[in-house]
Amino acid sequence: MKAMILAAGLGTRLRPLTDDRPKALVEVSGRTLLEIALKRLDAIGVRDVIINIHHYADMILDYVKSHDNFGMRIEFSREEILLDTGGGLKRAANFFRDSASSEEPFILHNVDVISTIDLGYMVRFHVDHDALATLAVQNRETSRYLLFDEYGELCGRLAVHNENLKRSEPEMARPARQVLPLAFSGIHVISPRVFSRMEENGAFSIITTYLHLAAQGARIIAFRADNSYWRDLGRPEHIAQAAQDLCRGLL
Secondary structure (H helix, E strand, O other): OOEEEEEEOOHHHHHHOOOOOOOHHEEEOOEEHHHHHHHHHHHHOOOEEEEEEOHHHHHHHHHHOHHHHOOOEEEEEEOOOOHHHHHHHOOHHHHHHOOOOOOEEEEEOOOEEEEOOOOOHHHHHHHHHHOOOOEEEEOOOOOOOEOOOOOOEEEEEEEEEOOOOOOOOOOOOOOOOOOOEEEEEEEEEEEEEHHHHOOOOOOOHHHHHHHHHHOOOOOOOEEOOOOOOOOEEOOOOHHHHHHHHHOOOOO
């Protein structure tokens, strides 16, 4: 099985921790975010990984080499200009097309999230539901919600203004009788069929692609992970909290 780790971002929210390193090499209790993500993927049988890189890219290359690729086959997609989640994935499309397993779903995982979400079960859920993409989501507060219909299929998104918690008008990809707002975790299972349907170019969010495809009837579905631990590691205080959670046995 294959996976992609999104690690190209500048990590500006993590400063000063990212003043001299990429966010992928920021540590939680002595382990880098990249190591944590790779070990999670390795635990469910992922052997082939591509990592997009940009900020302090050579440090990531040297780090992975010094750890013997963590026993995996790892390739890199160096972005001279940041391409965002969708553009970064599209640039790596050939990695998922060049083998006999080109029809097998793959995992897309942000490097700056940590969780106990059952990735193996999520993959099976994706296959059982014949989805184009499956998104791990939770019922928690966030500034950006994804909207799902009564069948658990993506139908829109909704932003919340932090200063007054006022919700903007929802952006609907298609109508729905019931709408459930859920928080996205930054973890996806995706069918390689998505590449032939991506119309966007350059730098773009994968969520934009999902909304366009949902409007065309594609099955972009929710994988509920409400009972799993999850934390965004985008700020120094989040790193500190994750370290405490690790000590408390929550991870």
